[in-house]
Amino acid sequence: MELTADDFRALALALPDSVQGFHMGHVDFRVRGKIFASLDGAETEGNVKLEPGRRDALAQRFPGALHPHRGAWGVQGWTRLPLTAAPPALVNEALYASFRLVAPPKLTRGWPDTPTTPAVGFRVGRPDELPAVLALDEDASLTYEPFGLVVVLDREHPFSLDEERRWGADLQAGRLLLACIDGDDRAGFISFHLVDGAPYLDQLSVRRVHGRQGLGRRLLRRAQVWAAPHGALWLTTYAGLPFNEFFYAANGFQVVPESECGPGIRAILESQRAALPAPERRIAMRWRAPVPGTR
Numbered sequence: 618m619e620l621t622a623d624d625f626r627a628l629a630l631a632l633p634d635s636v637q638g639f640h641m642g643h644v645d646f647r648v649r650g651k652i653f654a655s656l657d658g659a660e661t662e663g664n665v666k667l668e669p670g671r672r673d674a675l676a677q678r679f680p681g682a683l684h685p686h687r688g689a690w691g692v693q694g695w696t697r698l699p700l701t702a703a704p705p706a707l708v709n710e711a712l713y714a715s716f717r718l719v720a721p722p723k724l725t726r727g728w729p730d731t732p733t734t735p736a737v738g739f740r741v742g743r744p745d746e747l748p749a750v751l752a753l754d755e756d757a758s759l760t761y762e763p764f765g766l767v768v769v770l771d772r773e774h775p776f777s778l779d780e781e782r783r784w785g786a787d788l789q790a791g792r793l794l795l796a797c798i799d800g801d802d803r804a805g806f807i808s809f810h811l812v813d814g815a816p817y818l819d820q821l822s823v824r825r826v827h828g829r830q831g832l833g834r835r836l837l838r839r840a841q842v843w844a845a846p847h848g849a850l851w852l853t854t855y856a857g858l859p860f861n862e863f864f865y866a867a868n869g870f871q872v873v874p875e876s877e878c879g880p881g882i883r884a885i886l887e888s889q890r891a892a893l894p895a896p897e898r899r900i901a902m903r904w905r906a907p908v909p910g911t912r
């Protein structure tokens with residue numbers, strides 16, 4: 618899989634305390650003010666700083682995928698990673714090594730030599746990614762099967778078409794966020810918009826191969842950050858499932874009786890009950906953002 622500049626950015630920004638900066642016409646990534654990576658002006662090439670031994674070892678494992686800069690920069694360890702040639706595993710490891718080299722030692726004390734956890738990043742989905750998002754969701758929806766809930770709707774079903782229309786609109790509006798993990802730049806997603814004038818999490822899906830690694834929780838956190846200024850985040854889900862009602866309850870959501878839901882949420886529940894299995898188990902939940910200054 619080829620990485621894009623956005624993937625590189627997401628992996629760099631997933632490192633703790635990493636922030637994006639800008640100098641001499643290109644983007645850089647800094648930790649406590651020191652640059653540990655950058656993208657070139659055309660955003661086709663990443664740059665990292667590597668100790669010579671590490672650079673040689675990576676060059677042996679990934680032949681032709683990394684190149685020392687010429688002159689003094691190269692001597693200092695700066696290394697080019699053309700995005701068309703660098704596999705995600707290399708970029709992940711090189712960013713980690715560069716960060717560890719540049720960051721204040723107390724920030725990385727005890728870190729192992731190579732990354733043990735896959736790097737996670739997020740990026741805004743592009744409108745042309747709708748088919749890939751639908752495929753991702755189709756995979757995620759199989760999570761329900763072991764729990765006796767089999768969704769059998771073809772893509773031409775009005776419920777599916779409506780879903781497609783909403784996610785397409787969220788993609789257009791920049792409100793569909795994709796999670797990237799270990800170079801898979803479509804490991805999961807959230808899509809959100811307003812319903813009854815309040816933030817609504819339309820979908821949260823994680824590809825099964827990446828399940829139970831905390832991606833769902835981190836995506837949900839993103840939706841909560843987006844919703845916080847509005848005071849609340851709504852969603853609809855299945856009661857009684859560990860990765861639905863109980864997962865959301867563990868993240869601060871409460872079930873809302875239907876009589877307290879607005880007309881938009883009630884209409885959503887109605888359309889879900891007409892199309893999905895176990896209609897009686899569809900529920901609405903709400904998270905209330907903490908009010909600043911209170912506990």
Ligand SMILES: CC(C)(COP(=O)(O)OP(=O)(O)OC[C@H]1O[C@@H](n2cnc3c(N)ncnc32)[C@H](O)[C@@H]1OP(=O)(O)O)[C@@H](O)C(=O)NCCC(=O)NCCS
Nearest residue numbers: 757760821822823828829830831832833834854859860864
């Ligand atoms: C819900 C979903 C997004 C969770 O994604 P995830 O990346 O696996 O979530 P996390 O790793 O953050 O897991 C959070 C917790 O949910 C629970 N959980 C998640 N998947 C579970 C499963 N298959 N079985 C039991 N519990 C599960 C666990 O308590 C888990 O914590 P733990 O692994 O520390 O025990 C994913 O299962 C999914 O895409 N499901 C299909 C679509 C869906 O249900 N969407 C949400 C409903 S609207």
